Amino acid sequence: MLTRNPYEPLRSETLPARLGNLPEMTGRLGSAEGWRVREVGDGNLNLVFIVESTIGSVVVKQALPYARVVGESWPMSLDRAFFEYHALTRLGARDPGRLPALHLFDEGQALQIMEHLSPHIILRRGLIAGTFYPALGEHLGRYLARTLFRGSDLSMDTARRKADVALFAGNVELCGITEDLFFTDPFWDCPRNRHTPALAAQVTVVRADRDLKLAALEMKARFCMCAQTLLHGDMHTGSVMVSDTDTRVIDAEFAAYGPMGFDVGSLLGNLWMAYFAQAGHRADDAGGDAYRSWILQLAETVWEVFVAEFSLLWRTERGGILGGRELFENQADPLGAELMLHGLLADIWSDALGFAGIEMHRRILGLAHIPEFETIAEEERRAACERRALAAGRELAVHRRAFLTIAQVSDLVAGIEARAR
Structure with a gap:
């Protein structure tokens, strides 16, 4: 030592x-x-x-x-x-x-x-390069389900969980960075912000968008007030390393207790941004459409596997203070438990879309940008990709409860891309 x-x-x-x-x-x-x-x-x-x-x-x-x-x-x-x-x-x-x-x-x-993970690379780089990873969606969907479920009152012993909540409550500084950089700074003239110069008009529109700012504040309140589980806290495509057959998650210093939908939404939002960035990297590539479609399918797989794995854990591992078995299974009412699961998944989904929409704004208009956009050298081409991502992000944040399935979100994203051509 x-x-x-x-x-x-x-x-x-x-x-x-x-x-x-x-x-x-x-x-x-x-x-x-x-x-x-x-x-x-x-x-x-x-x-x-x-x-x-x-x-x-x-x-x-x-x-x-x-x-x-x-x-x-x-x-x-x-x-x-x-x-x-x-x-x-x-x-x-x-x-x-x-x-x-x-x-x-x-x-x-x-x-x-x-x-040392080898031959792994950062997922962002693989997405920019147009590389397919067949097992990625299943790996990430299961990771999210297992960590979010098993770190919650649905699974953990209540005394140990409360001790953990107290421990991670000390991560005040990094939580504060998330609360400001994620939910607040992109929506006002914060000196830390930066953006592609060609987006100046879009920035003015965003800062005047009351519905979007209300959504941002609502999601910030959800992040601050809902300590459902231990989050990775910075779950994006730069925090994932991949090889042809393996997937690893890194960089968990932003860990905190918060809503389950935060990690899910942060990841999905980055996948959808990677989708919109493809036009800047391979606009004339004959395989561009196929790769865009694969990214949309990847996001769908992440969510579908998450739901399946979370549901399996609910039925086989549920036992924390919120398990509720004495109210349902122990009284021969398994349907009640399934209704509770359905409601919880609906809340996670709505939260995930809200967080994804805000993530898509803060990565374009805030301090910390993403290489998927930043490596597009031509300014107007980069700005065009970012505008489409901002349009999708607004729909997801403001109308998050209107999307009942991830297929509907795929249709939204693909439709915005198609109309821009």
Whole structure:
């Protein structure tokens, strides 16, 4: 452990000397003299290094005392590494094999040593490249169902769950970032915002859109007031790593208790943005239509598998303080339990659409943008893709209760794209 030393950010050239005596490193890599270190962190908050040798490799992740996306002018606590560690242990146990293995956590250095996922890449990159991942929808749908169900009062022992709620309530700083950057900043002239210049007229429209701003505030209230389950908290296509056959979820430092629909909606919103970005990446590609259709099917599969797995867990694992078996199954009324499940899934679906719609606005008009749009070099082409995503996002946020099936959402998204041609 390194905690006896004052906190110090790692650098590629200092990492071997500082970590070279840790058995969690040497047992997997051998002597530090043979290590190769490269920094790969491209996120908004942390340092990330891949450390390799002739016998193995690991990832070293360290929190910085500021937001990397802005710089030292935005100081941040190192506590996010503590909350990420606790989130990884819990989420990983709820869907074994879907998160990277954690080898070491050092709280004093805000540092984690974990499994190096290879040949995996960030899902965003695969979507930009037009790569198909046959098992992805099933993996993500089951992950969402298992972690959201098993982290709730439908499953957990009530004393342990309340202790967990108290623990993660301490993740105030990152929750505050979500509450501001996600739900508030995109809808007013916040200095942190940025947008494609060709969207200036659209920005004015959004800030004057009372119905959209009401939807944003309603979803913010839902996020703040509904502690249903432990969330990943930043569940987008940059927090998923994929190979041809495997899917892993990473970067859980935004973990907090909140509504089940938040993680679901954040992921679906990013998939729908990836759909709209395709016209900017392969407008003249003969396979573009097929890949767009596959992204829509991917989103449908995620939701359909989520519903199936969540329903299975409801029928086979339900037992927390909200289980309600004494009111239904124990009184020979299984239909009552099914009606309760149906109502819960309807609420999750409505929430998911609302969160997806707001996510689609904050990724275009707020601080943290997505490579799917940002890598479209031609400004007007990029803006055209973003306008279509904003149109879909508004419909989902404002009219979230009008969409009863994901097929209806696919029709909405595909229709907006078709009308733009």
